Amino acid sequence: MSRGKPSPEKCPAPFLKWAGGKRQLLPALMAHLPERIGNYHEPFLGGGALFFALVRAGLLAGHKAFLSDTNPELIAAYRAIQHDVEAVISCLRRHRHDRAEFYRVREQDWRALSPPEAAARTIYLNRTGFNGLYRVNRQGRFNVPFGRYKNPRFCDEDNLRAVSRALRKAKLCQEPFERVLARTQRGDLVYFDPPYVPLSPTASFVSYAKDGFSLEYQERLAEAFEELTHRGVHVMLSNSAVPWVRRRYQGHRIHEVLARRNVNSKAERRGPIKELLITSY
Template identity: 55%
Template sequence: LRPHRNEEEHYYAVRALNPADLAPAEQAARLIYLNKTCYNGLYRENSQGQFNVPFGRYKNPKICDEERLKSASRALKGVRLRTADFAKAVAEAGPGDFVYFDPPYAPLSATSSFTSYSRHGFNADDQRRLAATFRNLSERDCKIMLSNSSAPLIYELYDGFHIEEIQARRAINSKADGRGPVKELLILNY
């Protein structure tokens, strides 16, 4: 991470690299660098699966936080991370396991429907499939927590579970009046 610079031209050169052509450590360094220097630390892909967030224009971002990286390394010793569909990722969860879901949120209106953080998107059918997975895990005596928007669909899908309304701050919105506190839901089976 040290050779990376907080410069727009360098940022776009690193962003253009194909992660598949990099060694695992280089892939990790690329992702951390992009996260620390992109706009609002946002992760988003285009329809080809390429990271497409613009340069963040921060004065002096802390690109390499060595202590935090070492701490994360210690915490992740013996842990297996994988990329998978959410249902596949939790297929082996059993009694007493804790599962937290933080999906792309259900849109609150027809004009607030951005869920394309990845090329696959996340639509109402995915929300229904997630709710079915949540119910299945609950029947298997897992402890589950899920965060989502306060859209009517979410209340409907998780009827019968503990639904807690919370206030969360939003800094990313194309309209200024859409930034600030918003009502979100925490859904729990305990």
């Protein structure tokens, strides 16, 4: 098993790397929170960076958290950590960091494994695969190659236990983002972090969910944003700084932020890029 160096980041923190993850944007996200937060809703959960930051800051104490995503493997991993983190850790301890082990584990069908085994597989592949990518083929099978890491830390026991504690009172669901409309109340906070409108035809990360996230879905998301705003729900949304997004959300507060994107096969295409943070309040 490879443990690596302890993470300097406070726990709980994301246990997965995720395309479009928001760790580096946390200062901007936290600075644009509403003055008061009711229950918290995150329909595009991914790595959950903002949720964990809110927990660390004590801002969700006494409130409920509703966390969801359409990715069944992702939600299964969260649920396994929520319900039996020690079993997940035990399964992770059995993995080794080498090429043969990686491809052996990659060939497994996570749906045929026990929940702790499936979660350990997801974490192991995510932390040892190329550049932290999560990508599936048309059959829904993980197809990222082996990564070039000397000593990746895929079993961070302290953080996994902290994540489990943070998730104790959270509601985890595999569902479309529109379901948030049925459970929000005035004063709640919804954070939408969808697959971004691509900067170019080949720059999309939407393959993390094999059905993709088309412009039609982006339009439906904008309509949900407007309905929640009308109800008095606090809504915050991240997306790319492209003209379509600026036009569609005109009338709301649009903030420009800089993010560094490391999930790209070509190093020269990684680096600071302008993104938009849109708030209804």
